[in-house]
Amino acid sequence: DAMAGGEETALLQESLGTLDSSLVKAQDGSFCIVSGEFETSQEAEEMLEKLEKEGLEPGLLHVASGMSDEAPVGNAAGDTSALPEATMPSSIQVYGTVTEINGNQVMLENDNQNDPYSSIVLNINEDTLILTATDCVPKELKDLKVGETLYAYVSPMMTRSLPPISNAELVICQVPEDMAAPTYATITEITSMNDGTPAYVTDRDIIYFIGENTVIKTLDGKKELTAADLTPGTKVLAWYQIMTMSIPAQTTPDEIRVLP
Known part of the structure; x- marks a missing residue:
């Protein structure tokens, strides 16, 4: 259920131990805790029963669906039925550790067995934009190192080889361990929620709401912009901490950088 946040929310999340959990912030400023993800509601009920046997207060948590028409309390906009459908992205997000650099090709690998691109080769060409994760400082291929973690956005057009090879549009490097890399997206539509709140639809299955903060x-951070600069077709990098589980997802970014 929705909570005011603060110590109450922190203590509840801490009581879940090592179980993965995420804070979801509603538009009205309240919070809920989303915990776990399961293939069936039966699996979720079994986990909840196990937690309560281990000492969790009965009735404190409940099973909720992440479907857009059954979103848990704490959804960023409340009424997901008003949300438009997101457009398919023009690029695919991949990530991993650099295991090899050969000429203009960078090999990325990660340990996620469910990731269809757990191994992929990036073609770095003259059009590839390489930026640092914290302040968008431009870098070059020679600045990339074996062993570092990269996030990249690549063309859906890739070879059928194993691993696949694809042209990289954007590479994000120097990602600190204590922060998430920014998300690269294109604004495809600007619409309004039932209460008039502008919703910035992107091709990344994420909808942005512009908060007062x-x-x-x-892109270089030297000039302040406004929401009026976010028009359909604008490419952006967005930093945010929490996101709803609705489809499409929703978030209020902490910062947005507009690409030229």
Whole structure:
């Protein structure tokens, strides 16, 4: 159920131990805790029963669906039925550790067995944009190192080889361990929620809401922008901490950088 946040929310999340959990913030400022993801509701009920046997207060948590028409309390916009469908992205997000650099090709690997691109080769060409994760400082291929973690956005057109090879549009490097890399997306539509709140639909299956604390800047961070600069077709990098489980997902970014 929705909570005010603060110590109550922190203590509840801490009581879940090592179980994966995420805070979801509603538009009204309240919070709920989303815990776990399961193939069936039966599996979720069994996990909840196990937690309560281990000491969790009965009735404190409940099983909720992540479907857009059954979203848990704490959804960022409340009424997901008003949300438009997101557009398919023009690029695919991949990530991993650099295991080899050969000429203009960078090999990425990760340990996620469910990731269809757990191994992929990036073609770095003259059009590839390489940026640092914290402040978008431009880098070059020679700055990438074996052993570092990269996030990249690649063309859906790739070879059928194993691993596949694809042209990289954007590479994000120097990602600190204590922060998430920014998300690269294109704004495809600007619409309004039932209460009039502008919703910025992107091709990344994410909808952005601009909060009073959202900072909008040019890519180099030297010029402040406004929401009026976010128009359909604009490519952006967005940093955020929490996101709803609805489809499409929703978030209020902390910062947005607008690509030229």
